[in-house]
Amino acid sequence: MESDRTSSPSSPKGWGVNFSTPRNFVVKFRSKCKETFFPDDPFKPISQEPNGLIKTKKTLEYFVPIFEWLPKYNLQKLWYDLLAGVTITSLAVPQGISYANLASIPPIIGLYSSFVPPFVYAMLGSSNTLAVGTVAACSLLISETFGEDLLKKDPNLYLHLIFTSTFITGVFQFALGFFRLGILVDFLSHSTITGFMGGTAIIILLQQLKGVFGIVHFTHKTDVVSVLHALFTHRDEWKWQSALAGLCFLIFLQSTRYIKKIKPKLFWVSAMGPMVVVLVGCLVAYLVKGTEHGIQTVGPLKKGLNPPSIQYLTFDAKYLPLVFKAGIVTGLIAMAEGIAIGRSFAVMKNEQTDGNKEMIAFGLMNIIGSFTSCYLTTGPFSKTAVNYNAGTKTPMSNVVMGICMMLVLLFLAPLFSYTPLVGLSAIIMSAMLGLIDYEEMYHLFKVDKFDFLVCMSAFFGVSFLSMDYGLIISVGLSVVRALLYVARPSTCKLGRIQNSVMFRDIEQYPGAEEMAGYVILQLGSPIFFANSTYIRERILRWIRDEHEVVEFLFLDLSGVSSIDMTGMETLLEVRRILGPKGIKMVIINPRFEVLEKMMLSHFVEKIGKEYVFLSIDEAVQSCQFNLSTAKPEPCS
Amino acid sequence: MESDRTSSPSSPKGWGVNFSTPRNFVVKFRSKCKETFFPDDPFKPISQEPNGLIKTKKTLEYFVPIFEWLPKYNLQKLWYDLLAGVTITSLAVPQGISYANLASIPPIIGLYSSFVPPFVYAMLGSSNTLAVGTVAACSLLISETFGEDLLKKDPNLYLHLIFTSTFITGVFQFALGFFRLGILVDFLSHSTITGFMGGTAIIILLQQLKGVFGIVHFTHKTDVVSVLHALFTHRDEWKWQSALAGLCFLIFLQSTRYIKKIKPKLFWVSAMGPMVVVLVGCLVAYLVKGTEHGIQTVGPLKKGLNPPSIQYLTFDAKYLPLVFKAGIVTGLIAMAEGIAIGRSFAVMKNEQTDGNKEMIAFGLMNIIGSFTSCYLTTGPFSKTAVNYNAGTKTPMSNVVMGICMMLVLLFLAPLFSYTPLVGLSAIIMSAMLGLIDYEEMYHLFKVDKFDFLVCMSAFFGVSFLSMDYGLIISVGLSVVRALLYVARPSTCKLGRIQNSVMFRDIEQYPGAEEMAGYVILQLGSPIFFANSTYIRERILRWIRDEHEVVEFLFLDLSGVSSIDMTGMETLLEVRRILGPKGIKMVIINPRFEVLEKMMLSHFVEKIGKEYVFLSIDEAVQSCQFNLSTAKPEPCS
Known part of the structure; x- marks a missing residue:
């Protein structure tokens, strides 16, 4: 083939168009496939290796990154990872409980979800900074998809369907990674994600008003209009004590964030904030016998590690469309968030992550998670940022978090059953306030009006319609734009x-x-x-x-x-x-x-x-x- | 704005990158919109005209092209147009009846549809070659969309819904043209159309076996498997006399086509072929008192011009989704076919057609058609080719066809009621055989495998699934390709x-x-x-x-x-x-x-x-x- 090309007639000076024979179809097709699915040519160093043993070793290192970094691990790195691991555990407990609450599932599931998945990610993940955990947006999206009716009718079925959808998510993410279809994630543009995050933050913030005002009857719809309507029609249920407590917690949390902002070294103040809120809340609730006075708390949390849940996976044809929808949509969003976040922190540290490998890691994490009573996990922004600030060096920090979580589950879980809902609401609200990226939106407005439109359609679509519609409209607009680029060059x-x-x-x-x-x-x-x-x-x-x-x-x-x-x-x-x-x-x-x-x-x-x-x-x-x-x- | 740019700092030699101030948003936005919607800048000659009167005249000429060509019309052109008009009428009568049969509507509607729309097109159309008429693919698609059940339950409602869908088609086409959204038609690529036409030809061919074998009970499904199944389960209804007659007609028609192919001057032999089949068929059926011997004929055709049908338009919410689906899908296909055909003939004559103007013309043609008992019309390939070969000079040939059709409707219609169905089937089959473009498919295979894939997906999708699925899959693949172009540059x-x-x-x-x-x-x-x-x-x-x-x-x-x-x-x-x-x-x-x-x-x-x-x-x-x-x- 090659010789065919180089021997083509061309003028002695090398000028003139090269009209040599076109390459045959197989050659072109292979080169196209390679460009489409393997732009980074990951197997080149492996295939160039002559020694069979080293080749196997390199292949193993490629597919299971822990084999690459663990042999080089040392005590100094362990010290940093230990510190980071303990810090993110202190965030994982309150966040786990809060987000499980958002997904309307028992709070213990949130804790379980921070135990098994981190170990899987530590084995397979290619990012040194990512911290594994549940995310607010997907938790809410899950409860929105399965709906209030199902939850009221049969809470067990509801939970089992969530495990099943987590399994679907895992399989979907794994398949995308395996078939190197990272290209799909590329269509969730930065503008879409900014808008989607902002919109989700708004609706989650509003949802929390339920907890802050201590309202019992509330809507399960997520759009701004329904939530505000529900808030004001149930004015009679408002509790000023609850609102006051919520406000105090929120002010406290926001000030810890402010401290971090002006003194980045004090990041741990902000990282510990939620834990402090939970502990203070528990203490108060316990001392004043809160439950008797109408303070809503998390409720019973049993000691013990994750029970197996593989027997609960239900593939009933009646719910299958719903399960698939939830699994695939949340899978895509979680993956996009995880990969984008992993990548941006890797850039700061001048490292590289591999999108397809990350997808495989997320996929296996969720598959194994769904067998062990966990729901959807990915690499959430808040936890990863804390992990980064705490100076993590390798995915070992996730192992540390997993071990700490195990201790919590084995010995401390019941302590947290007194956590008042108002405290959780304050934690979620504070986290959400950080996700509305005004500055980025303004920047988009100034530089590219269409990007801004894409961002705003996700933002308002999510806030006023629903999360999936917002996402679809925004992605649709992005695709229209991509098509316009080619249709009107x-x-x-x-x-x-x-x-x-x-x-x-x-x-x-x-x-x-x-x-x-x-x-x-x-x-x-x-x-x-x-x-x-x-x-x-x-x-x-x-x-x-x-x-x-x-x-x-x-x-x-x-x-x-x-x-x-x-x-x-x-x-x-x-x-x-x-x-x-x-x-x-x-x-x-x-x-x-x-x-x-x-x-x-x-x-x-x-x-x-x-x-x-x-x-x-x-x-x-x-x-x-x-x-x-x-x-x-x-x-x- | 401009002065701002030209005075930008640049080195005296003119070299160096021009870092002048970016244009402001409004300027950029207007330029983008112009590129997107008015790439041909149609109003430039009009807006440059200082004289108000001439300006108005030019605007009128732009929007109603008849004002442009009629003043320059002369006797010599009339002679050619007369010849062409008469020739296409001889094709319009049998095709009108056949395709109406395909759409399961009374055959007279097919004749009506060649009377009013040609006049509208002659006023507004920008192509000098296009001949207006009904098309096989869309006729079948309409009957597929509304379905057998509705037809059996209430044939009147069925007909009224078809008028309504024609109205929707008209409004849709007009809107696309008015808002200059010709860009949508661009996404129906040449490969998709080739495959779609081929697949449609196959299923229409198979449908005709019903007429050829004289079968009474048949399926209304269009896919290859169902049709062949229906054909063989009703073997007891096969009539050899009918099959023999059909074969004779088909051989006759194909030989007239062959004559045209080797002697293009004798195109009129092929153009007159269908009319000869109809007349011979009528004569035989009349002489042998065919209906008494079980020869299926077209049935009663009343004398008289199109009755108004505006009062029949039904916007019943129950049928609205169906009507919209039929209207929009057939509208898009008909438009793509009409524009593509008009354009390819215009290229041969070194003229230009304006896609957006054509859409407006098609739109008004169908709106007015739906008020006057016509169903979907566009510029079909066979008629346009005959018109071109007959040497038409202006859209006047459509006017001639309209007048001839009027005479047929007023005086000759009842004659055609003896037309045997087997003759119509032979006419349709012969037309369809010309639509399967093997050579083009082979060419696609050789030059571009992906184009070939797009073509084949339309071809097999239409033949084995259904017309709309075939189209959707093929367009979907084309869009994926367009996205791949941008995703993997x-x-x-x-x-x-x-x-x-x-x-x-x-x-x-x-x-x-x-x-x-x-x-x-x-x-x-x-x-x-x-x-x-x-x-x-x-x-x-x-x-x-x-x-x-x-x-x-x-x-x-x-x-x-x-x-x-x-x-x-x-x-x-x-x-x-x-x-x-x-x-x-x-x-x-x-x-x-x-x-x-x-x-x-x-x-x-x-x-x-x-x-x-x-x-x-x-x-x-x-x-x-x-x-x-x-x-x-x-x-x-």
Whole structure:
């Protein structure tokens, strides 16, 4: 194959377009697949290794990263990881209970979910910073999907369906990673995630007003209107004591955050904040015999480790669509959040994470989780940030958290049963306030109005409709934009920069000289069915707008990364339309893939090899000879 | 605005990147909208006209094209149009009856549909070749959508719902044209249409076996399996006389087509063929008193022009979803077919059609049609081809057809009531055989495997599932491909072509020299959320694959037509990753829109203006100075 290419005829100077035989389909297909699924070419170092034993070792290290970092582990790293692990445990307990509450499942499930999954992630995860845990947005989304009715009718079934959906999530994430479909996550853009997080934060904040005001009857709907309506129709249930306590807790938590903000070294103050709230809350509730006075608490928490739950997975056809919907939607969101967060912290530390490996790790974490009474886990922002600040060095901090969690489950769990709901609400509210990224939204508004629109559609969609609609609208808009990019690719007219052989956009460089008799256009992006009509119209318009007589149309295809049948037919159509007007079409610098297709479909034969040039300058020089004697070509 | 740009600082020679102030949002937004919706800038000649009267005249001519061509009309053109009009009428009668039969509506509706709509199109249409009429695919799709049950329960309601769906189609097409959303039609690619037409032809062909074998009980399902099953379970109803007659008719029709193929001048033989079949069929059926001998005929056809049907439009909520589905799906297909066909014939005659104007014309044609007992019409391939061959000059041939049709309806309609169904089946089969474009499919297979896949998915989807699923799968695949184009844009490494300042793909031009210490990459297509992860991985891989020490990474952005926030952040991320390795990132020739955004988001400030160059050659020259003394820059 290669020899075929290098021996192709080309002028001695190396100039001239390379019209060698196109590569065959299998070669092209393999190269395309590689680009699509293995852009980072992960197996290259492995396959280059001659020694079989080392090869096996490297493969193992690739698939199970713990084999890579554990042999290099030392006491100094352990010290940092120990510190970080204990810190994130102190966050994991209150967050676990709070988010389980948000998902309307027993609070102990939240604690279980911080025990098993961290061990799995420590084995397989490729990020050194990520801390495993449950997330607010997905917890709420789960309870929204399964709905209040089911919960009231059969709380056990409700819980089992959540385990099943966690299993589905795991399988889905694993499959995506295994088949290297990280590309799907790419379509959740940064703007969508910013808007979605902000919108979710708003609705979760409002949901917490239930806890803060101590309201018993509340709506399970999540949109702003329903929640505010429920809040004000149940004014009679408002309890000022509860509201006051909530406010105090919230002020306390916000001030610990403020301390962290001005003195980053004191991050542990903010990390311990929620634990303090829980402990103070428990103490108060215990001392004043809160439950007798109407203070709502978390309720009984049994000692003991995760019981197996594999026998509870239910694949009843009646609930399967619901389970799949919950599993896949939350899986996608959790994964996008986890990968994005893992990546941004890795960038700060100048490390790299592998999206597909992360997906496999998340997937196995959730599969095993669903067998051991855990629900959906991923890498939440708050925990990971605390982990990063605490100076974690390796995924060992997750192991430390798992061990601490085990101790909590074995000995301390019942202590937390006195936690008042108002305290949890304050913890959640404080976490949510940090997720509304005003600054980023304003930045988007200033730089890119469409990105801002995508962000706002997620934000308002989530707050006023529902979480899935908000997400769908926003992703839909992003996809429309991606399609618009290809459906309306920018074209521009080039002129010569004085005293050079460079040709640049005359709108961008007003000094560039247009050349009489020539229309030189630069096309960008692929030319294919979705934009060929547009490109034809646009080219013809450029020529129509010309005041002088046009003799040559130059199409600079340097920026055209691929072309399809419709695209080539369109270019031939343009040539046929211009032929009788005495305008000749010249193709400049078609890229590898484009030229191959042009040769295969006999496009080059039709327009003639002498009308294909390697650079604009060369084409101009060659055409200037013929300019005065130019005759219209017969069109094919 | 403009003066702001031209006075921007630039070196006296005109070189150097133009870092002038970005245009403001309104200017950019207007320019974007214009590119998206008015790529052909249709109002420019009108708005440039100073004289008010001429301006009004030009506007009128633009919107109602008959005002443009009628004043220039002469007797010679009339002669051609007369000939063409009569020829297409002879096709319109049998096709009208046949396709109405396919849609399970009274055959007279098919004749009505060739009377009113041609007049509307003649007023508003922009194609000189298109002949208006009903189409087989949409007729079948309509009957498939409304279904057998409804037809059996209430044939009147069935007919009224078809009028209503025609009305919806009209409104939809008009709206698309009015809001210049021709972009939607662009997503029905040539490959999809080829496959869809082929698949439809197959299922319509099979449906006709009912008529050919004279079967009474048959299925209304359209997929290949159901139809063949129905055919063979009703073997007892097969009539050999009918099959023999059908075969004779088919052979006759195919030989007229063959005559046309070898002697294009004798096109009228093939055009008259269907009419001959109908007349011979009528005569035989009349002479042998066919109906008494079990020959199925069309049945009573009343004399008289189209009765009004506006009072029958039913917007009953129960049927509305069905009506909308039928209206919009058939509207899209009919429009895509009509526009594609009008355009391909216009190209042959070196004329131009305006997609958006065509949509408005089709829309009004169907709206008025639905008020006057017509069903869905567009520009069918067979009629248009005959019209073209007959030498039509203007849309006047449609007027001639309309007048001929009026005469048929007023005086001759009852004659056709003896038409045997087997004759109609033969006519439809013969037409369908011409729609399976084997050659094109083979061509697609050779040139572009993905295009072939798109085509085949429509073909097999339509034949084995249903028409709408086939279409959806095929369009879905096309969209996935469009997204893949943007999600995995090709990047390539450039080398210097010997003795020149040109840099080209080293894979395409093996003679191009790589430069030690430099990695020069050309990026294509937009850089944005959907491909930024990929681009980052790919850039890092190019650098990892380098054997020598890399000091500079050049990113040639000439082919990058736009960038979003995520894209810019990705480039900064690449820079941060490479910084500590002593590799400096240099940006080459960012385009207008890209540079504007880079300035707005302070990207240029972050990387430094001195790292942005206008050409690779310039950047190389500037960097060669610093190469030996290069120090890693502090990364921001």
